[in-house]
Amino acid sequence: MAPDALGRLTALGRTVSDRGLLARALRRLDDGHGLAAKIAAEPRVEEVVAQFASRLLDAFGPLSALRGQAVLDIACGSNTSRSPTTGLRTAAFEPWMCRLLAELGAHPVGVDIGDLDGETFVHHRVDLAVAGALDFLVTGSFDAIHESRLFGSPEFRAAHGRATERIRREIHQQERRLLRPGGILIHSDGRPAAASRSPHLGQ
Ligand SMILES: C[S@@+](CC[C@H](N)C(=O)[O-])C[C@H]1O[C@@H](n2cnc3c(N)ncnc32)[C@H](O)[C@@H]1O
Numbered sequence: 001m002a003p004d005a006l007g008r009l010t011a012l013g014r015t016v017s018d019r020g021l022l023a024r025a026l027r028r029l030d031d032g033h034g035l036a037a038k039i040a041a042e043p044r045v046e047e048v049v050a051q052f053a054s055r056l057l058d059a060f061g062p063l064s065a066l067r068g069q070a071v072l073d074i075a076c077g078s079n080t081s082r083s084p085t086t087g088l089r090t091a092a093f094e095p096w097m098c099r100l101l102a103e104l105g106a107h108p109v110g111v112d113i114g115d116l117d118g119e120t121f122v123h124h125r126v127d128l129a130v131a132g133a134l135d136f137l138v139t140g141s142f143d144a145i146h147e148s149r150l151f152g153s154p155e156f157r158a159a160h161g162r163a164t165e166r167i168r169r170e171i172h173q174q175e176r177r178l179l180r181p182g183g184i185l186i187h188s189d190g191r192p193a194a195a196s197r198s199p200h201l202g203q
Pocket residue numbers: 048074075076077078081082092093111112113114126127128129147148149150153156
């Protein structure tokens with residue numbers, strides 16, 4: 001019998017321990033957020049969750065290493081986010097990374113311009129295009145920062161035009177400020193995500 005979507009996502013784990021942690025987290029995402037039904041309605045949701053799980057496995061090695069880690073997710077997705085191609089609300093851009101991180105025992109903090117009311121992880125509604133939008137977050141307070149599909153999104157580029165590069169530079173400067181020495185940066189702008197250690201301690 002072909003595995004179902006949650007089974008396929010669980011199989012991304014590279015060890016018995018990671019598959020166990022993933023299986024539990026995915027079951028909880030299903031109970032709390034209807035993950036399987038959303039995948040059935042929009043197969044793209046499976047792709048997004050698979051990407052996020054793979055990025056965590058690549059960046060952290062064993063998923064058990066995530067326990068207790070403070071992780072900032074920039075433009076984390078929201079319950080009002082829309083598809084840049086159809087303009088319609090999509091479950092693909094709900095805050096799956098923060099939800100997954102929370103179920104894996106990390107302490108995610110999500111920032112997004114969209115609605116995150118009702119989410120149990122720490123979240124802030126901010127417009128990242130406004131100068132100093134992340135000033136309120138404490139320097140060096142994150143073990144990892146994830147930034148995915150904000151600056152690459154046609155929606156953001158259409159809204160901010162030539163200012164996009166200036167905003168991108170400011171947000172990246174903020175990321176360097178917010179990441180603790182030796183912390184992990186996971187970036188993607190439509191390309192496969194790359195994870196790197198913060199250079200400023202050489203750890
Ligand atoms: C394409 S979705 C990506 C969601 C998630 N990061 C991912 O990789 O699937 C882009 C997200 O950026 C958010 N966003 C767009 N413009 C923003 C802004 N000016 N400030 C904060 N968030 C913004 C949207 O609300 C949406 O959740």
